[in-house]
Amino acid sequence: MKQNCFVCQNVDCQSRGSEELMKELTAQVAAKSIDAEVKPYICFGGCDFGPNIVVHPQKNWYAGVKKEDLPEIVNSLDGGPAVTRLDTIDGSLKDIVYQLLDAGVF
Ligand code: FES
Numbered sequence: 001m002k003q004n005c006f007v008c009q010n011v012d013c014q015s016r017g018s019e020e021l022m023k024e025l026t027a028q029v030a031a032k033s034i035d036a037e038v039k040p041y042i043c044f045g046g047c048d049f050g051p052n053i054v055v056h057p058q059k060n061w062y063a064g065v066k067k068e069d070l071p072e073i074v075n076s077l078d079g080g081p082a083v084t085r086l087d088t089i090d091g092s093l094k095d096i097v098y099q100l101l102d103a104g105v106f
Contacts, residue, residue, distance in 0.1 A: 006041035006054045013050035028074045036077045044097050046089050056101040062086035
């Protein structure tokens with residue numbers, strides 16, 4: 001199943017390095033020829049907890065992502081287990097964002 005890997009690029013996440021994270025994640029996904037597309041996202045509403053990365057339709061949310069977390073995330077995109085230690089976002093916010101993504105609001 002195709003995976004979309006959305007990396008928030010709004011102000012708060014960017015101030016914590018999300019632009020660099022997106023570049024690095026794109027490079028790591030390409031290097032392993034993983035069937036996943038890394039894309040920018042406008043804002044997930046979890047601004048205080050970023051940088052935020054959401055994988056859809058698998059519905060994995062990674063908060064407070066650091067560069068050193070990326071190999072583990074890439075491994076999960078490559079069929080490995082979800083990185084549950086980074087799944088720290090409130091469930092109600094996740095439900096809203098997943099509904100938007102399910103509805104095709106990219
Ligand atoms: S700035 Fe990234 S979730 Fe809002």
